[in-house]
Amino acid sequence: MGHLIDGKKWAAVSRATTAEEVQRLHAEGVRPMLVVVLVGEDPASQVYVRGKEKAAVAAGIVSRVVRFPASVDASTLLAHIEHLNRDDDVHGILVQLPLPAHIDEQTVIATMAPDKDVDGFHMENVGKLSIGASGFVPCTPLGVMQLLKYENIEVAGKHALVIGRSNIVGKPMAQLLLQANATVTVCHSRTQRLSELTRQADILVVAIGRSNLVTGDMVKPGAIVIDVGMNRVDGKLTGDVDFASVEPVAGAITPVPKGVGPMTIAMLLHNTVRAAKMRQKLITGVQ
Ligand code: GUN
Numbered sequence: 001m002g003h004l005i006d007g008k009k010w011a012a013v014s015r016a017t018t019a020e021e022v023q024r025l026h027a028e029g030v031r032p033m034l035v036v037v038l039v040g041e042d043p044a045s046q047v048y049v050r051g052k053e054k055a056a057v058a059a060g061i062v063s064r065v066v067r068f069p070a071s072v073d074a075s076t077l078l079a080h081i082e083h084l085n086r087d088d089d090v091h092g093i094l095v096q097l098p099l100p101a102h103i104d105e106q107t108v109i110a111t112m113a114p115d116k117d118v119d120g121f122h123m124e125n126v127g128k129l130s131i132g133a134s135g136f137v138p139c140t141p142l143g144v145m146q147l148l149k150y151e152n153i154e155v156a157g158k159h160a161l162v163i164g165r166s167n168i169v170g171k172p173m174a175q176l177l178l179q180a181n182a183t184v185t186v187c188h189s190r191t192q193r194l195s196e197l198t199r200q201a202d203i204l205v206v207a208i209g210r211s212n213l214v215t216g217d218m219v220k221p222g223a224i225v226i227d228v229g230m231n232r233v234d235g236k237l238t239g240d241v242d243f244a245s246v247e248p249v250a251g252a253i254t255p256v257p258k259g260v261g262p263m264t265i266a267m268l269l270h271n272t273v274r275a276a277k278m279r280q281k282l283i284t285g286v287q
Contacts, residue, residue, distance in 0.1 A: 001227070002250035010150045011143075011262035018269045022060035025276055032276035033062040034036070034092040034118065034268075035084055039077065040070030044232075052094070056263045059124055061272055070100045077103060078111050085113040091279060092118035092272035094211050097168070116280060118271040121167065136271055142171035143263030144205060144226050145180065151252065153203070154222055156181035159206045161201035163187045163194070163214070163240070169207040169228055177203070177233070180206040216245030225253040228260050 017243060022032055034056050038049050049065060056063035068077060084093050093116045099105050109117075114124035120136035128135030146193045148155060152229050154269050160182035166169035170186065182203065187194055189208065195218040198204060207228035229240030239256030255261055 001065045001071055002247045003252040005147055005151055005226075005252050005259065005263045006260040007143075007147060007254055010147055012148060013061075013150070014263070014266040015055065015269060018266070018273050018285075020058040021277070022274050025273070025280065027061065027161050027239065028280065030276055031089075032060075032063065032091050032273050033089055034094065035064045035066060035090050036270045037066050037068070037077070037081070037084075037093065037095045039068045039072060039096070039099050042098070042202040045098075049096055050212075052265055052268055055181055055269060056272070059269050059273075060181055061269060062281070064153040066242070072100075072103075074103050074107065077108060081108065081111045085111075090116065091276040092116055092268075094119050094268065095130040102110060105131060112238055118268060118274060118275055120172065120271070121188045127165070129172055136274075137237055137267075138168055138172045138175065138244040139267035139271065140169050140260060140264045141176050142271075144173060145176050145230070146267065147226070147254070147260070147263055148203075148224070153252070155203065157183070158182045158202040159185070160205065161185045161187060161190075162201040162205045162207065164205075164207035164209070166207065173205055173207065177205075199265075210240055211238045211242070214246060216242070216249045219246050219249045221249055223249075225250045226260065227254050227256050228259065229256060 025032055036049050036052055047208040053063045053065055085092050093112050095108055109121045112122055114122045117125055117136050120138040129137055160177040162170050162174050165186055165188045174184050174186050185197060187197055198218040199220050201223055203224045205226045211233050212230040222263055225241055227239035227241040231238045235255050
């Protein structure tokens with residue numbers, strides 16, 4: 001029986017720490033503010049953004065959501081992001097993805113000021129992560145690392161295997177695990193003999209967006225299994241891991257929901273407060 005990693009509990013711990021930091025900033029006259037830009041009516045995005053907004057407010061962070069119709073032209077969107085870049089009251093900017101097909105995501109991300117890019121998607125932050133410099137790290141992989149830390153799971157020297165190579169999760173996840181001295185393997189949709197590889201992993205992070213891809217026979221007994229999947233199957237949220245068959249084999253496992261998801265939001269709040277602290281330090285010269 002694998003130990004259940006309670007993402008909801010750990011996210012509450014992280015959010016409480018962030019809320020304390022917000023109070024300290026308030027005492028110094030700084031009001032951390034997050035602006036979420038939402039384009040179109042994608043139902044999943046609406047739910048995610050609502051969750052982010054609620055959590056920000058609960059932590060004392062000022063939250064604004066700027067909505068544009070799906071038909072918005074790219075120049076209007078880019079002009080608004082430039083406006084947010086210049087607004088000194090705004091500490092963090094998040095553009096909810098995906099964007100409508102006629103808008104180039106990379107252009108939008110590149111327009112954001114890197115020091116307000118609390119999602120860590122800007123190429124400057126991606127580059128910093130890859131060379132081990134301090135920058136913003138994408139919230140979901142950062143949340144996974146924080147979960148491993150909270151659970152006292154040793155990463156150094158372990159074989160960590162990531163399934164998925166997205167810019168949002170898979171690639172930054174691999175970078176973070178490497179930085180933590182794991183031996184890292186990255187698998188993806190074109191990987192051959194996947195189960196031969198997964199059976200060698202001490203830590204398995206699954207972020208490929210395919211319901212129940214990983215089954216118990218693919219997991220080494222005692223392995224740590226982190227499920228980043230968020231799939232809707234018949235209206236129900238499911239992960240990428242077949243919990244029923246993997247849980248008896250794993251040493252520890254995250255459920256879906258209440259696993260990695262709540263940590264993603266907690267790390268967004270953490271990054272927003274960090275952005276506010278960085279600006280304050282720049283202005284006052286003190287931490
Ligand atoms: N869409 C799905 N996940 C994310 C995320 O982490 N950040 C943003 N901005 N959009 C997303």
